[in-house]
Amino acid sequence: MIKLEPEILQAVEKPARYTGHELNAVHKDWDEVDCHFALAMADTYEVGMSNLGLKILYEVLNNRQDTACERVYAPWIDMEAIMRDRSIPLFSLESFTEIKNFDFLGFTLQYEMIYSNILNMLDLAGIPIWTKDRSDVDPFIVGGGPTVYNTEPIADFFDFFILGEGEEVISEVAKTFVKWKREGKPGGRKGFLKKVAKLEGIYVPSFYNVKYNERGYFSSIEPKEPEARDKIYKRVIRDLDSVHFVEKPVMPYIGIVHDRIMLELFRGCTRGCRFCQAGTSYRPIRERSREYLRELARKLVDSSGYNEMSLTSLSSADYSCLGELVDDLFADFEGEKVSFSLPSLRIDSFSIDLAHKMQQVRKSGLTFAPEAGTQRLRDVINKGVTEENLMTAVEAAFKQGWKQVKLYFMMGLPTETDEDIVGIARLAEKVARKYKEVKGKWGVTVTISVSCFVPKPHTPFQWFGQLPKDEFERRQRLLKDSITERAVKFHYHDARVSVLEGAISRGDRRISQVIYQAWKDGAKFDGWTDLFKEDVWHEAFRKCGIYMKEYSERTRDFDEPLPWEHTTPGVSKDFLKREWNKAVAEQLTEDCRRGKCSGCGVCPSLKVNIVDWKRKEGEVKANV
Template identity: 70%
Template sequence: MVRLEHEVLQSVLKPSRYTGGEWNAVRKDWSEVDCTFALALPDVYEVGMSNLGLAILYDILNRQERIAAERVYAPWTDMEQEMRSRRIPLFSLETHTELSAFDFFGFSLQYEMIYTNVLNMLDLAGIPLWSADRGEEDPFVVGGGPCVYNVEPVADFFDFFIVGEGEEVIVEVAEALIAWKREGRPGGRRGFLRRLLTMDGIYVPSFYAPKYAENGQYERLAALDDQAAPVIYKRVCRDMDEIPSVEKPVVPYMDIIHNRIMLELFRGCSRGCRFCQAGICYRPVRERTEKNLRKMARGLVDCSGYDEMSLTSLSSADYSCLSGLVEDLMQDFHEEKVSFSLPSLRIDSFSIDLAHKMQQVRKSGLTFAPEAGTQRLRDVINKGVTEEDLMNACGSAFRQGWKQVKLYFMMGLPTETDEDVIGIARLAKKVVDLYTEIKGRRGVKVTVSVSCFVPKPYTPFQWFGQLPIEEFERRQRLLKEHITDRAITFHYHDARVSVIEGVLARGDRRLSAVLYQAWKDGAKFDGWSDLYRHETWMQAFATCGIDMRQYNERTRNFAEPLPWEITSPGVNKDFLLREWERAMAGQLTEDCRRGACSACGICPNLGVHVIDHAGEESCGAEPPAQQPGLPVSHGPAEPGRPRVLYAYRAEITKGEELRYVSHLDYANLFLRAFDRAKLPMAYSEGFNPHMKVAFASALSLGVASEAEYMDFELTRPVCQPEVFDRLNEQLPPGVMLKKLREIHGKHKALMAETDEAKYTAVLSYEGDEEAAARAVQAYNEADTVIWHRVTPKKKREIEMKQYMKAPVICQRHADGLHLMMDIAITPSGSVKPVEILHALHEQFGLAVNPVEARITRTGLFGRGRSLIDLVS
């Protein structure tokens, strides 16, 4: 087990990325399981925790009694530096176990630019990077996710890949390992991998060898075992209602990218955009029934405490029962202030009306994806929308109060001309002018976001040559020159990153040497613009003698073999060729979901069918039975009647488990606990209502507390013991509700009543006790002590002694030096305990390291009394 020292966590940004212990996290006893699985997304915590796929696998694996699944994400650069300097191996969040001790180390490969992070994480874990170098005691390194439809550039780093949807096959893999272990591990490591060859949806690269022609062109993958299949087809879940999803999502303590419930409506998309790999690889469309979705939504809200829910899918607005589902969900949760959102909107008035209905609780901007600036190019890519559609949708939105619109486009699509590029600017200007026409004034904000097109495997554009960096940048400048209205904001992607992505997306195994070299030279977090180092990649290609243009700029021959054809989503090559030809002719292909079958081949090849509930009785199903418990009421008072609220003050703790959680995240923890407790919480009025909860003086990051205070209000009376028990049951480890008192009559806000805080700091100390006492005494006797507080925004000079309510007390204990501080909190400010420790060290010679101090707030007071005693 890895132990993280306090000084390590104190020295890094966002230490709660590494502490674990979140609500609904599963921690199992390893002595009682037969298989351990580390699930990783090779990016930072807040990105990895936002991934629904990994959350599903984590939940499914941990439901198996004999399997333990734990999570791990890429440490940020500051934490990596600490880990390498202190020789701390990469560890899991649940039990802080070294990754090298797991049976499986599984990576979700979301996009190509995280490949160097995979290598970095393997190295931090002490696991050999190359699969051929791993020994019998090393974990099996597994890959999955969207990138599996061309894994050849990273094939030599992985033991095997799961192709397609993993809900069923990941359990089969774990059970195969358990059986292999019980049989005495026959054949060793390679013996287990050979077993996987007979399992559908598993690609084991070491049983295949790439062959190249004399001119260097890729020829084929030669099978090295009789059981190695010529094509590995994806695994697919045939009926989404029968497949388990997340039941108990892990709720993080810190904010993450998508910090909300994700309710997956269906898999697949049949709109047929020709640039979209996901549209092919997740086919066919398979919907969940509305009845099941409402049941799932009820369970997710109850066990998480989230008040936001995103209805997710590749094209959520295409869910056949969407209107009825939204109405029913809003009815189900109308008293709980749960807001709903669609991550993708169709460009039509129906979507606007629906968005207006959904955003009655919280309103945000709207996002549309025309993808191209002219109708000609939209027809080439089979987008299936017109300028008129966009104008009608925006007009409907403006009439209903929206004034922020984001438009997504791509640059560098096949057959694109300068006129198409300029068309993006013209289309955005038409949206601005439309707002002015409808509202009679200016005031709209239009954001134009333009990405660089990357041809991907298993799309009709997989043969197309990508633009070089210089041409992307020229077109970006051209577009920027034609955006002249200040209401339009222009964002564009770094063309250099997109070109490297294009190389890796359609590369072969020879690129593994480039990846390895780039990583050795410092490449990591390549998807983060501030960390991407283009010269490192260029040097890696040069060192390895590989011409990257052969992978991304070259238009391929339709007849040539392609390295990614070993793993397949089931689509027929003939279909992709037909779609290429139709693209060049500017011809549209209709949506096969309700129109004519486009003969892509996926349904018959995989033995799966479209599941679409349009017109069925499941649309508009009866509401699911409500969970028993305390009724919830958040609504406003009846017109003409004053709103009576019932106020409480709570004394709570912030224990060791939450020492590294920020004050804002600590406060949010309670908001979700209140939601889970189903208490009738009061909300503020206005555009974005907030739960009426307030906290006393904020704690600094890294400081624990024995006595924090919180005021909250209810809309109806609930007996105090019931409030106490319901809330305490929903608080995670590290938080305890110590006391609860009802507030009668008018009272001051907590912050206004707080004027004193007491702290204890424990520090390692090897020096003489008398020397410590002299340093502290000198500080206490000083008339003034000046401290220069430096923050990212400004520098301030603070006179510390004005904030000292009493002299600092110094005591020697077995665990180190204890310093007790009594600090005043005033309207003009205060001083932090760690600042006092720094002053004692730097100005008065106290031989301690202030960064190592474990500081605990022992009390908060007002007028000399505990804040809980100020109410009656």
């Protein structure tokens, strides 16, 4: 067990990141269980403690009598320096056990810019970074989460990946391990990987051969073990009411990014925004029942003491019983001073009415996501909202007392022109002027936040070449110069980070050499702008003989083999091609939840029969 001396904690920023012993943390006798699982996020405590997926898996694993699950996060720069200076290995927060002594180390892969931190944590733990270098005494390194649908850039660092939703499969992995261990660990490390590879949704990269053509482009990936499948489909939970959700969240001693209860209403989104990887990878739509959500809400408040609850999902306002659920929650917690919030709003009056009801005490501000500045480009990305929708929504909001509005946009979308960039400024200014029209005076703040578009695997824009950094920066300057209203504030993302994310997100296994080289040369916390080392990454590409722009800026052909097609969320390539062509033609695709099937392929490929709850004439009816 690791012991931290008081002078160590006194020497670092936010020592509570490393002390453990929080309320609801689970402590088990190490010798009383057969499986020891460490769940990790390669970012700070405040970020990792906010991740809902890790909270769920923590309880799922600890509910097993044969398994102990503990937590570990990336130490901040100051703590890492002390750990390396004093040879303190990476340790868990529950028992302060060295991470290398666990059976599994599972990372949630939230986005590509944490990859260098993963290597740093493995090194701090004393675990060989490359899969091929690990022995039978090393933990199995597992990955899951949003970026798991192209894990090729980090495939050589991981023993296996879990595709899709983990509540069921993570327990199957633990069960498989315990059985293998009790049988005497037949076949050693590879023996267990052969067993786990038979589970649906498991990808073992070392069981595949990767080939490249004469130009150096990826050409194929082929199974080399009988347990390896040609294509690995994600795991999907059919009935969300039947699986465990967080009931006793671990309570932090310090403020975290999402310092509130998160009540997940449903999973999936069928609105079909063509840039959105989450919209394809989390399909199909599955809702929790009102009754179950009320029960969960009561348990969460009682076990945590939180007085703020966020009703979360990809598009929370699309929950079919949202109005009724909000009424239920207000009735259930009347007099308890519990507040509720929606992290995402539709651009319509229904959302405004709900937000008004939920924020009667304090109106903190509203957030909408038009995504593009002109109707033409909103049609290209299949956003499905108009300027009239936005103006109607903000007019209703201003009449009810709001005076802060945040608008999210993307820059660098396919077919974007300077006219579309200037359109962002004009749209924001119209929102500001709408306030003066409604209230008869100025007093509103309209903040536009503009991210740099990154083409992602398994989206209709996966073939599209990303803009160069210089062009992103030119368009940022153009937008800034186009804003004339003082009420409009402009925030934008770091284009340097976005183009690197673009190169990694569509990379193949050769990118692992670049990530390793960049980490060796000092890259870490790349998602933190003040710590990002652009020159280190560019030098790493050069040292490895890999041309970064071939991955970020090159537009792929439809028939070109893609390194991520063997791991799939179930959306068909034919559907993605159709959506690309409709984007070029500026044509919309109807939301299949409100109209006809769009033929994305998810339901048949995943063999699911999903009941889609719809609002109709004041009732909730089922449509299969």
